[in-house]
Amino acid sequence: MSFYKKDNSDYLEQAFYSLQGQTLPADEIILIQDGQVGADLENIVKKWSQRLPIRLFVNRENIGLGMSLKKGLELCSYEFVARMDSDDICHPERFEHQYNFLKSHPEIAVVGSWIAEFSETIEKISNYRKLPSDSEELFFFAKKRCPLNHPTVMYRKSDINKVGSYFNFRFQQDYHLWGRLLNSGFRIANIPKSLVYMRVDERLFNRRGGIRYFQIETQVQKTFLDIGFINKLEFIRNYIIRGCIRLIPNSLRKNFYETFLR
Structure with a gap:
């Protein structure tokens, strides 16, 4: 988990509560503080460091989520690693379900x-973000859309490291990783249950729009084209569709997400 100065201390505390309530507790929690934060966040971390196996690491400067996760993964002591955002809430049985799944499916990364x-x-609950569960279906799904909800994943550290871990693609570091992983022959899956509760508001859809977001998406799609994960026609399709979504007004983008992507 990574957090920074703009995160909400109450939300972070609720995230920790959900980790404390796991039926299969984490053996360690790698917490990356990305730059300087306020006293409210520091106090929450100090409080919960007495209750949970937190190992805190502080970046002197804000380096962004992708590089913070890359650093955090290097610091993890175990092969099975779960991801979580600092304002989300885990279902009590999340880790147990995912750990048992990976143990019984050694082919899944x-x-x-x-x-x-x-x-x-x-x-x-306002909406459910559902994705395919079958690994074969997800391979082709990933050529059009991100195949995994990033804050819900549990993965094998060694497999992630084999493809170079996270790159510094703001907003898209996860999709970029999954594409490289799939293109290298690794397999992924989804458990068809809601194991994470995520906060949504107007700012979520606003962050997913604009020229800069579209430029980063285009860079990721170019990477997929260069490594052979998608072909030229798939690149053109993705470029047109994503460009339309990113450059329309936020209210229309919100309606599109809620109508077609939920």
Whole structure:
């Protein structure tokens, strides 16, 4: 898990609560502080470091999520590693489900899950972010869309390292990783259950728009084309569709996500 100065301390505390309540607790929690943060966040981390096996590492400067996750993965002591964002909430049985899945499916490098989206409390779910579960279907799905909900994944550290771990693609570091992983012959899967609760608001859809976001997406698609994961026609299709989505007004983008991607 990585956090930085703009994160909400109350949300971080709720994330820690959900880790404390796991039926299969984590043996260690690698926490990357990405740059300087306020006293409210520092106090939450100090409080929960007494309750959870947290190992805190502080970046002197903000280096972004991708590079923070790359650093964090290097610091992990174990082969099975779960990802989580600092404002999400894990289902109590998340780790148990995913650990058992990877143990019983040695051919799978990464397993994710669905996401239940909420804005106020997890008792009021607004939407579900569902993805295919079958590894063969996910291979072709990934040529069009990100095949895994990043904050839900558990993966084998050795497999992620074999393809170079995370790169510094803001907003797209996960999709870039999954494409390289699949192109190298690794397999992924999703458990068809909502094992993570994610907060959503207008800012979420706003962050997924604009010229800069589209430029980064285009760089990722060019990488996929260069390594042979997609062909030229697939690149053109993705470029046109993604360009339209990123450059429309936020209200329309929100409606598109909620209508077609949920």
